[in-house]
Amino acid sequence: MDARFDAQKIAFGPVVFQCVRFAWKRGLLQTLAEAGEQGLSIEELAADGKFTVYALKLVLETCLSAGVVELRQGRYALDKTGFCLLSDPITQINLDFINDVCYQGLFELERSLDEEKPHGLSALGQWDTIYQGLAALPEPARESWLRFDHFYSDTSFPEILPDVFANRPRKLMDIGANTGKFTLAALGHDADVHMHLVDLPGQLTVIEKTLEEKGLSQRASLHPIDMLNPALDFPAGMDVIWMSQFLSCFSEGAITSILRRAAAALADGGRVMILDTLWDRQKHDIAAYCLINTSPYFTAMASGNSKVYRADDYIRLCAEAGLTLVQQRDGIGYCHSLLQFARTQ
Structure with missing residues (x-):
């Protein structure tokens, strides 16, 4: 069952990514951080009109499934992974890079692997490789790539x-x-x-x-x-x-x-x-994991090979x-x- 659960995390990974990113970028995680351990109810979070009750329930329930927030007696509070998202610059830079540079283009990964050409790059511009277009990458892709x-x-x-x-x-x-x-x-x-x-x-x-x-x-x-x-x-x-x-x-x-x-x-x-x-010279597994999973960017977006x-x-x-x-x-x-x-x- 543990393996099956891990398999579902892979299957729904893109969904979790986008919901968690929404909660971070739109300030929802920061609001929960400022509320402290007592947390906030959906009604309290919706009171200022920034988010609908529907949007809050949908996004926070996905964040709950990913360990980003916790739910106690009807009140949401930030969990440890949520604090990491708010405080760890490496996590934030990686999230922006994947979303702004890679996300749309990775849909073309299969074709890129078959032909060893960066077909996903067309999501950003018409170049043979990303290096030819670095100076002209659209924002926010260029800023996220540089960071x-x-x-x-x-x-x-x-x-x-x-x-x-x-x-x-x-x-x-x-x-x-x-x-x-x-x-x-x-x-x-x-x-x-x-x-x-x-x-x-x-x-x-x-x-x-x-x-x-x-x-x-x-x-x-x-x-x-x-x-x-x-x-x-x-x-x-x-x-x-x-x-x-x-x-x-x-x-x-x-x-x-x-x-x-x-x-x-x-x-x-x-x-x-x-x-x-x-990736084989890293002290910590987390570093090797991040580096290994940067390789598909090179395939779909950068060079293809x-x-x-x-x-x-x-x-x-x-x-x-x-x-x-x-x-x-x-x-x-x-x-x-x-x-x-x-x-x-």
């Missing part, structure tokens, strides 16, 4: 900068520079480093404006490159080549191509550093590209690992 992406990576940057600059690199390449968060952190950490930013033209246009506003444009070179074109080489002579939450955007074949070009672009003694969320990978996947693909693992560190920020590779001798 999701930055929340996880930003907590890691301060911790890994000593690793990146351990050998005082002078030429540092940021592949998949995104909005330039790592580049800005690196430029602020070492006044002598020169950054080389590799990304799609649309992304680099956004970064270029930020660098100009901060007076840093002379310390950075921009290289608009489509990473999926294996004929386009990366700038050579790099002391460090940095990739943060980047390779998960590509299929294994594309990753190998990117890594081969990265290996060729290294200066003697240079390192390729990969910071990523590897990428995912959240295991550490062994990157190590194997790097070996195929002529790179050898020299150092690995886990437990960075919320859920990151840093893998360092050198050119195979």
